[in-house]
Amino acid sequence: TMMNHRRRSNNFTYVSSCVKYMIFMLNFVFWLFGGLLIGVGLYAFVDKWQATGSVRVENVYDVVLNISLVMLIAGGVVFVVSFAGCVGALRENTCLLKFYSLCLLVFFLLEMGVAIVGFVFPHTLQSLLEESFTDKIIQTYREDPDLQNFIDFGQQEFKCCGLSQEGYLDWGKNEYFNCTSPSVERCGVPFSCCINATDISSGLVNIMCGYKVQMLPVSEASKKVWTSGCIEIVRSWAERNLYTIAGIALGIALSQLFVIYLAKTLEGQIELQKSRWHS
Incomplete structure (x- = not known):
């Protein structure tokens, strides 16, 4: 009986496999999604490179208005962060899990910042966007086929023309x-x-x-x-659908907080397990 008891206590672990595989599966899906974004972005970037012979990346605007580059960067970030979550959970690596939950926290705070500016100062945000992007977007309309299609789509969908007042x-x-x-x-x-x-x-x-x-x-x-102008039309559309947008934003925010909580829980369980081995 003594042997049985000892064997059972050795198999005991503080690490909940439910939490562990939940984090793993969730991040695996995002990891695949990040890979897909990188693939599509890379394809579009190379396609544009071959069509125009060059891709201009001189300042922030060139990056933000280049749809393929935005997809590449977003895909890269999602890929790296979810990979850290995947491997961190699977290998029970607290270092990777710490990095993962820190990244999620940073995303969460950035989203909150944007949301607060959008909700509290909608007109300020509108004029800021108008000043920053109107000239750039209008001037590059014919130069970038992706951007041109995007603007045409936006103008048709939102029934607007131009960007500013x-x-x-x-x-x-x-x-x-x-x-x-x-x-x-x-x-x-x-x-x-x-x-x-x-x-x-x-x-x-x-x-x-x-x-x-x-x-x-x-x-x-x-x-x-x-x-x-489109920016004004989009702002008034957002004001009409404020509750829906707020609901979705809240849903995303809460799910992020929940995942951070899961990662922190797993981290704590791994630390407990380690201290048990060392004792």
Whole structure:
């Protein structure tokens, strides 16, 4: 009986396999997702590199507005952090688990910061975004096909044109749509600004529907194109759906805190187990 008792007490562990494999499985899914993001981002980046011969990365804006680079960076971060969570849980490595929960805490605090600024100062955030990004995005519209598709999608979905308070007149900052431009598109706006871009009879997109719109006063222009800037439209859309957005944000925040709690629990259990071995 003495032997049996000793064998059973040696097999006893403070480390809950439920917590351990929960962290492992959760991070394994995110690890795969991070890998997928890296793959897609890399494919898009190489594709653009081959198409244009160069990718400009001179300042923060070039990185933020390059969709493939954003995917690569986000994928890389997710990949590394979830890998630390996976291996840390599986190998019961407290060092990796500490790194993992610290990263989650940093993400959590950053998200809280953005959320607070968005909820408390929506107009300040709007003008900040308008000042920072309007010129850059409008100017690079024709240079970056990914960004161009993204802007067209945004303008069609949110029924807006341009980015700032200027609305459709923002497009005057683009060298192709500028009124002094030698191009046929001068004084125009992209087709994605048009209220009826698709020709009903042929089902094709009329690319010329936005030509010469900048010459018209708002009352005339608003019959042909959306005239409000996208950042303002998105802000008012967010205000209308405030409870839904807040609910989702809260859900994400709480689940992050729960995972941090799990990682900390596992860490504590491993420490207990180690002290038991040393004693």
